Amino acid sequence: MNDLFSRALALAQGQTASASAILRVAQQTSDEAARWAFTQWELRVRAGGKFSRASEMLFVREALEQATHEDLAAYHASRFPPGERVLDVTTGIGADLIALAARGPAVGYELDPERAECARHNLGVAGLGAEVRVEDSLAVDWDADFVWADPARRSQGRRTLSFDELSPDPRVLAARMRALRRGGLKLSPMMRDADLESLGPQVEFVSFQGECREALVWTGGEVSPEAARWAVHVRSGQRLLGEPRNAAGESEPRAFIAEADPAAIRAHALPELSRQTGWLPLGESMGYLTRDEDLASPWVLHRFELVETVRFDPKVIQARLRAHDEPLESIKHRGLELDHARLQKVFGVRGVGSFVLLVYPGLSGVKAALVRRIRS
Numbered sequence: 001m002n003d004l005f006s007r008a009l010a011l012a013q014g015q016t017a018s019a020s021a022i023l024r025v026a027q028q029t030s031d032e033a034a035r036w037a038f039t040q041w042e043l044r045v046r047a048g049g050k051f052s053r054a055s056e057m058l059f060v061r062e063a064l065e066q067a068t069h070e071d072l073a074a075y076h077a078s079r080f081p082p083g084e085r086v087l088d089v090t091t092g093i094g095a096d097l098i099a100l101a102a103r104g105p106a107v108g109y110e111l112d113p114e115r116a117e118c119a120r121h122n123l124g125v126a127g128l129g130a131e132v133r134v135e136d137s138l139a140v141d142w143d144a145d146f147v148w149a150d151p152a153r154r155s156q157g158r159r160t161l162s163f164d165e166l167s168p169d170p171r172v173l174a175a176r177m178r179a180l181r182r183g184g185l186k187l188s189p190m191m192r193d194a195d196l197e198s199l200g201p202q203v204e205f206v207s208f209q210g211e212c213r214e215a216l217v218w219t220g221g222e223v224s225p226e227a228a229r230w231a232v233h234v235r236s237g238q239r240l241l242g243e244p245r246n247a248a249g250e251s252e253p254r255a256f257i258a259e260a261d262p263a264a265i266r267a268h269a270l271p272e273l274s275r276q277t278g279w280l281p282l283g284e285s286m287g288y289l290t291r292d293e294d295l296a297s298p299w300v301l302h303r304f305e306l307v308e309t310v311r312f313d314p315k316v317i318q319a320r321l322r323a324h325d326e327p328l329e330s331i332k333h334r335g336l337e338l339d340h341a342r343l344q345k346v347f348g349v350r351g352v353g354s355f356v357l358l359v360y361p362g363l364s365g366v367k368a369a370l371v372r373r374i375r376s
């Protein structure tokens with residue numbers, strides 16, 4: 001950042017980006033510097049959800065959207081041995097590189113000079129030094145045993161599920177990583193199992209803030225060649241091993257019902273979740289769980305107390321709600337193709353109260369349960 005831009009950044013701090021404010025800063029710096037500075041402050045606010053020191057960092061809009069949350073970056077870095085040199089071959093604004101550099105020697109490669117400049121600045125904010133090279137990482141020899149890659153989507157903003165739309169191509173990265181001690185790739189968890197497994201033997205689905213955020217593929221000489229799939233809960237550090245598929249479960253709900261963590265569902269780890277917690281899969285819902293007694297767990301999102309099972313019929317359900325003298329707060333469904341907006345209208349969802357209608361496929365057709373939300 002040159003002096004002009006640095007001054008513009010200081011002048012724009014705390015100001016609303018009105019035409020007159022931008023003009024005032026431009027008069028003391030330049031049009032370009034003023035526009036850039038106001039954009040930086042907008043991006044810094046936006047980045048607050050991802051980085052604890054966002055207000056000191058520098059960003060490029062699209063690169064910020066693609067940047068890894070600092071807690072997830074710390075998890076990625078923890079999968080490499082401390083002290084060993086790691087290359088980040090897709091640096092962006094440097095979120096993963098910062099976490100890798102905090103663990104040991106690290107070098108970043110980035111095609112775009114502006115992003116590389118942001119990464120250098122952001123490493124400085126974190127008090128870390130790592131070299132960032134503006135180079136095509138596929139065109140150089142990888143002088144390290146450990147490599148990390150987070151390929152960019154070519155199609156702006158849109159989620160892509162095809163290798164052809166990612167840059168660099170994950171197949172090319174994985175082929176080169178196989179010759180190393182360990183290579184890690186960050187991909188969309190919505191990609192098909194067979195595609196992810198074609199890149200490396202170990203696939204982990206990352207649970208963070210109640211969502212399945214990423215699929216990580218690990219390959220290389222140090223990675224066991226045996227195929228394995230699991231879910232990892234970043235906050236608690238817990239893991240659940242996946243199985244070939246999630247089995248169908250109990251046909252009748254017990255006293256408590258819960259929703260399973262999306263990464264556990266995605267990793268086909270519901271059987272392991274049941275063994276560890278006693279929460280049993282409900283019907284063929286692929287995500288509702290049931291248990292005789294309530295139990296909190298990192299792998300369980302929302303918990304409910306069963307009021308009664310009901311026929312999936314608006315008249316019956318309205319009558320039961322009247323009998324309980326309770327409005328319907330919401331409807332949730334899993335494993336069924338239902339028109340959610342229409343359901344809400346037909347069942348008279350009010351958005352208040354604590355009664356929820358859960359709808360899911362059972363072995364003998366559509367099942368429904370009236371439940372009361374447990375607020376924790």
Ligand SMILES: C[S@@+](CC[C@H](N)C(=O)[O-])C[C@H]1O[C@@H](n2cnc3c(N)ncnc32)[C@H](O)[C@@H]1O
Pocket residue numbers: 063066067068089090091092093094095096097109110111112115135136137138150151152153167168
């Ligand atoms: C998804 S972003 C990485 C985000 C980064 N992990 C972070 O957390 O900030 C991918 C980056 O890889 C860069 N890139 C794509 N192909 C590359 C290549 N062949 N060599 C170096 N960088 C590349 C893109 O410019 C983009 O900034």
